[in-house]
Amino acid sequence: MVDGPLHPDALVRARGLTKAFGDFVAVDGVDFEVRRGEVFGFLGPNGAGKTSTMRMISCVSPSTGGELSVLHLDPRTDGPAIRSRIGVVPQEDNLDTELSVWDNFIVYGRYFGLPRRVLRERAQELLEFARLTDRRDDRVDPLSGGMKRRLTIARALINDPDLVLLDEPTTGLDPQARHLLWDRLYGLKRRGVTLIITTHYMDEAEQLCDRLVVMDQGRIVDEGSPRELIHRHVTPEVIELRFAEPAEQEAALSSAGEAAERIEVLADRLLLYTRDAEATHRALAERSIEPLTELTRRASLEDVFLALTGRTLEE
Amino acid sequence: MSVQDLVDHGRIAPPLDPRKRFLRLTERNVVGYVRAWPILLTGVVEPFLYLLSIGIGVGALVGDVTYAGRQVPYETFVASGMLATAAMNGAVFDTTFNFFIRLRYAKLYDAILATPLEPRDVALGEVTWALMRGTFYSAAFLVTMALFGLTESWWAVAALPATVLIGAAFASIGLAGATYLRSFLDFDFVNLAITPMFLFSATFFPLSQYPDALATVIRFTPLYQGVALCRALTTGEVGVGLLVHVAYLLAMVAVGVAVASRRIDGLLRS
Ligand SMILES: Nc1ncnc2c1ncn2[C@@H]1O[C@H](COP(=O)(O)OP(=O)(O)OP(=O)(O)O)[C@@H](O)[C@H]1O
Ligand SMILES: [Mg+2]
Numbered sequence: 001m002v003d004g005p006l007h008p009d010a011l012v013r014a015r016g017l018t019k020a021f022g023d024f025v026a027v028d029g030v031d032f033e034v035r036r037g038e039v040f041g042f043l044g045p046n047g048a049g050k051t052s053t054m055r056m057i058s059c060v061s062p063s064t065g066g067e068l069s070v071l072h073l074d075p076r077t078d079g080p081a082i083r084s085r086i087g088v089v090p091q092e093d094n095l096d097t098e099l100s101v102w103d104n105f106i107v108y109g110r111y112f113g114l115p116r117r118v119l120r121e122r123a124q125e126l127l128e129f130a131r132l133t134d135r136r137d138d139r140v141d142p143l144s145g146g147m148k149r150r151l152t153i154a155r156a157l158i159n160d161p162d163l164v165l166l167d168e169p170t171t172g173l174d175p176q177a178r179h180l181l182w183d184r185l186y187g188l189k190r191r192g193v194t195l196i197i198t199t200h201y202m203d204e205a206e207q208l209c210d211r212l213v214v215m216d217q218g219r220i221v222d223e224g225s226p227r228e229l230i231h232r233h234v235t236p237e238v239i240e241l242r243f244a245e246p247a248e249q250e251a252a253l254s255s256a257g258e259a260a261e262r263i264e265v266l267a268d269r270l271l272l273y274t275r276d277a278e279a280t281h282r283a284l285a286e287r288s289i290e291p292l293t294e295l296t297r298r299a300s301l302e303d304v305f306l307a308l309t310g311r312t313l314e315e
Numbered sequence: 316m317s318v319q320d321l322v323d324h325g326r327i328a329p330p331l332d333p334r335k336r337f338l339r340l341t342e343r344n345v346v347g348y349v350r351a352w353p354i355l356l357t358g359v360v361e362p363f364l365y366l367l368s369i370g371i372g373v374g375a376l377v378g379d380v381t382y383a384g385r386q387v388p389y390e391t392f393v394a395s396g397m398l399a400t401a402a403m404n405g406a407v408f409d410t411t412f413n414f415f416i417r418l419r420y421a422k423l424y425d426a427i428l429a430t431p432l433e434p435r436d437v438a439l440g441e442v443t444w445a446l447m448r449g450t451f452y453s454a455a456f457l458v459t460m461a462l463f464g465l466t467e468s469w470w471a472v473a474a475l476p477a478t479v480l481i482g483a484a485f486a487s488i489g490l491a492g493a494t495y496l497r498s499f500l501d502f503d504f505v506n507l508a509i510t511p512m513f514l515f516s517a518t519f520f521p522l523s524q525y526p527d528a529l530a531t532v533i534r535f536t537p538l539y540q541g542v543a544l545c546r547a548l549t550t551g552e553v554g555v556g557l558l559v560h561v562a563y564l565l566a567m568v569a570v571g572v573a574v575a576s577r578r579i580d581g582l583l584r585s
Contacts, residue, residue, distance in 0.1 A: 021585065060428050060584055080333070080431040088429040094422035098347045107343045111430035113331040159430075 009036040011071055011163055011194050012057055018065030019052045026052040028218035029066060034163075034196055039189055041205045041212030042198040043301065045311065048215040050198040051091050054167050057196065058088045071163065084112055087156035091167040091198075093148045095140045101127070101151060102136045109158040122158055129184060130154035145172045153181065157188075164188065166197040170204060182207060202301040214301075214308055221308045226301055233307040234299040235261055235273040239280055241291040242269045252289045259283035264306055271306070273299065331431050339432060340440025341447070348448075362456035365397045366390075366463060380521055383552040387467075394465040395474075395549045396518035398456050399541035402478040404509070405452050406485040410445045411493040411505055418494065424583055434579040438572045442486045449482030450475070460549065468551025477548055477561075481541035484564040487571025488537070494578035512538040517546075540564055 012034040019027035027049040034040040042050040055061035057070055059079040068075055070082045096104050105123035106116065114122075127133045130150040135143065143151065149172050156164060166185075170178045185195060185208060199205050205212055206226040213223045222229060230236075239260070243249040249270060256263060259280050260272035270291075274280040277296045306312055331339075348354070374390030382392055417423040424437050432440075453475055460466050489505075496502065515529070516538040522530050533539050540560040547557055 058429055060425075062584065080331070080336075080433060083429060084331070084431045090425070090429070092422070094426040096343070096347075096423060096426065097421055098423075099343075100350075103346055107346055108426070108430070110342055111339050111427060111432055113336075113339070113431070 010034065011036050012196070013069045014066065016066035017053070017056065017063055017068050019049070019056060019061065020064045026218055027056070030213075030215075030220045032213055032220065032223065034194060036194055037189070037192055038210040039185070039195045039197065039208050041209035042196070042215055043205050043212050043305065044215035045200075049218040050215055051167055053215075054165050054196070054198060058086060058165050059083050084159065085162050087159065087161035087164040089153050089156045089164070089166040089169055093152045095148060095152060095155070097140050100137050100139055101132055101143070104140060104151065104155055105158055108155050112159040114159065119158065122160070126154040126157060129157070146174055146177055149173055150177065150181075161193065163194045163196070166195065168198055168200065170199070170201065178204075205301055214305055216309045222304075229301060229304045230299050234303040235275050236299055237274050237277045238297055238299050238303060239272040239274065239277060240269050240295040240297070241272065241289075242293045244292050252291065255287050256284065256289060259287065266312065271303070273303070336432050337436040337439035337443065340427065340437060341443045344441075344444040359452075359455040361452070362401065362459040365401060366394055366459060366465070381523070382521055382546070382550065387550060390463075391465045391467060391550065392521070392546070393519060394460050394463075395546035396516070396542045398453065398460065398474065398478060398549070399481055399538065399545040400513055400518055401456055402449055402453055402481040403485045403512070403538055403541060405449050406445050406482040407489040407505065407509060409448065410441060410486040411489040411496070412502070414441055414490055415493045415496055418579070418582070424579060428583055434583070435572070435576040437579050438487075438490055438575040441490055442483055442568070442572060445486035446479055446483045449486070450479050453478035453482070466549045468549070470551045470553050471549045474545050474548040477541070477544045480561065480564045481544070484537065484541075484567035484571070487568045487575065489571075491571045491574035491578065494575060494582060512536055516542050518542055537563070537567060
């Protein structure tokens, strides 16, 4: 799946990487490379194997097959050294609920062996990063879900990592906090930090990721930049048609024919993929197809996913 | 490329000394307890209660008992048993309960294993903390004993490291055991293990008072090692034989830490 020869600047390199839990194969021989300085994404539905893959990269879960190198080191033998150079934002927050917000930074930083003087400076910056300066001395428990998420993300940066792994970082954040986090992630990228993120949000993947892989049932189904993937698998424009009755949708489908390049049938709507939305609209009118609502939009990674797997991401 | 190559090329900071990493978790517990320091004071009040209720009260009724071939006041005899028991209880209850919550609910160790620390550091770090706290409690207990006139020799000072060892042994085994607990209901098993030891480890009577068969079994139980050690030291009846008890308790530490480390690894790094 990886194009071309081994990239010299690959910070993470997986070949046939596999994770099995008993008989169940959660990650089924995946190949990928994450290059220095890029934002790399794992996109896929629930249970695709994103978290399992992230846990192998962060050296908290041993692989059961294949090869993996992280920061040019081997997770099987150099776990502590690798972990000292990465930041991990797990899917579920695991803040230290017995400690205050401030001590969460300091104590976590001490696990990396950093001196207190350095930590006090960084903690102050990261408090601002997480916009929690006024909650500095509060316990973690009473923070809101979004605040905890921001604290978890900020805490992962305490060791000034070269590589940051973010497993669904924006789940639970309000739209404003989400956009702010995107800004912060761009900031990290500008400083040369390599980021790996998983997400269900298509807009997030399109905004943030330089390259991404689409995962489904433990396999990588395709790989590329968001733009490449869209170009490769779908047309630039999509028309969504909704009908009052399933029977009407049925009828429209059988007569739509050549109006679009490809038609996807979902439970509640038809998706018409086209290079020329105007022409498709005219063709629909000629066939007197009259949907309840009609929405024309640009194709997204959601459409790529549908084309690749035959399923939508929400399913 | 090896880690050393990368360090040499200045690509990464030198890793934490693996032998000292566990101290980071101990440090975390110290930070957490600085805020909750009144809890520590309970450890000072406890020995007064133990010694007043059982030792002094019952001692007046019982009189002397025969220990090491001589007559010893009952309260002196039983105080050393209480000392060892308190060291065990402190280690087992504080360690297993806190550890269980952190392991199963608070996800503390999941967070820690994403840092350079390893499962063994978690086990060692928690045992070390239990040991520090235990030292504080035991010191309070010993001072109280001395104030009540329940120590008969300067060897009693050596009972402090002995209780630290008892605490480490039971904390280690407690940690290993706690990895097998699935819910709070399972804590009944902890009581089931502790209570008979408390009652039947020559804590209250000399070993000679037990039937021979039972006495033989008791000689091999963990708490008996601690009781025998503390009693010998506080009464000054010291001999080379005590090293057997020391070795037994050290073995408990080694086995407990090894099992706990493996279990933590298995549970959290699936
Ligand atoms: N510890 C485990 N034991 C057994 N099966 C597991 C374990 N962890 C994950 N799995 C299984 O592996 C599969 C992949 O899970 P994973 O968490 O990697 O998916 P994901 O892509 O992160 O999904 P989501 O979007 O829901 O977070 C799932 O079927 C899950 O049930
Ligand atoms: Mg996941």
